[in-house]
Amino acid sequence: DGGITQSPKYLFRKEGQNVTLSCEQNLNHDAMYWYRQDPGQGLRLIYYSQIVNDFQKGDIAEGYSVSREKKESFPLTVTSAQKNPTAFYLCASSHPGQTSHEQYFGPGTRLTVT
Amino acid sequence: AQSVTQPDIHITVSEGASLELRCNYSYGATPYLFWYVQSPGQGLQLLLKYFSGDTLVQGIKGFEAEFKRSQSSFNLRKPSVHWSDAAEYFCAVGAGYAGKSTFGDGTTLTVKP
Numbered sequence: 047d048g049g050i051t052q053s054p055k056y057l058f059r060k061e062g063q064n065v066t067l068s069c070e071q072n073l074n075h076d077a078m079y080w081y082r083q084d085p086g087q088g089l090r091l092i093y094y095s096q097i098v099n100d101f102q103k104g105d106i107a108e109g110y111s112v113s114r115e116k117k118e119s120f121p122l123t124v125t126s127a128q129k130n131p132t133a134f135y136l137c138a139s140s141h142p143g144q145t146s147h148e149q150y151f152g153p154g155t156r157l158t159v160t
Numbered sequence: 161a162q163s164v165t166q167p168d169i170h171i172t173v174s175e176g177a178s179l180e181l182r183c184n185y186s187y188g189a190t191p192y193l194f195w196y197v198q199s200p201g202q203g204l205q206l207l208l209k210y211f212s213g214d215t216l217v218q219g220i221k222g223f224e225a226e227f228k229r230s231q232s233s234f235n236l237r238k239p240s241v242h243w244s245d246a247a248e249y250f251c252a253v254g255a256g257y258a259g260k261s262t263f264g265d266g267t268t269l270t271v272k273p
Contacts, residue, residue, distance in 0.1 A: 086265065087265060089250070136204070147192050149261060151204040154201070
């Protein structure tokens with residue numbers, strides 16, 4: 047079945063450590079996105095990528111980094127510079143060439159930093 | 161820049177009652193509009209979408225939404241709510257070739273037995 051996988055489901059880190067969240071899709075979508083979700087604040091866009099080897103900052107990119115070396119993969123690194131990294135992180139993909147622009151979401155990774 | 165407002169943070173309805181979740185958007189051109197649903201600790205699932213044509217769109221799980229350009233609204237409705245509909249609902253507006261979407265803050269639906 048086609049879809050988006052995110053691993054792990056839960057992730058725990060100590061303050062000051064970088065951590066990388068995985069996102070893989072087999073939908074053959076060109077565009078991929080990373081969102082952060084906090085209670086009562088909806089989804090906020092961290093980074094997005096429209097094509098391999100290219101990505102753009104979203105609304106809250108500070109303290110995060112990404113890479114897009116393969117079409118299927120869009121890992122997100124939460125660096126020690128991110129002041130409040132504990133959150134639920136969602137990865138999504140879409141096929142901008144299609145009319146609808148709908149996004150397909152992974153199951154999310156809950157990151158806890160103590 | 162586009163924006164989305166969901167005026168109701170939390171709504172409680174009785175099972176079997178009708179439901180309407182409000183969504184207002186701001187966008188300069190014809191928008192792509194979406195409603196997504198999220199169960200606790202899960203990703204988002206698309207309920208329905210609008211980008212052209214009939215302003216009343218049907219979605220999955222018995223939901224529908226109506227696009228009203230004059231009111232900049234895209235309200236979600238369901239005639240009879242089931243306990244399994246309890247979740248968080250997000251309205252989103254998409255724009256541009258990049259497929260980026262802006263999401264509202266969400267409405268949490270509680271269903272009373």
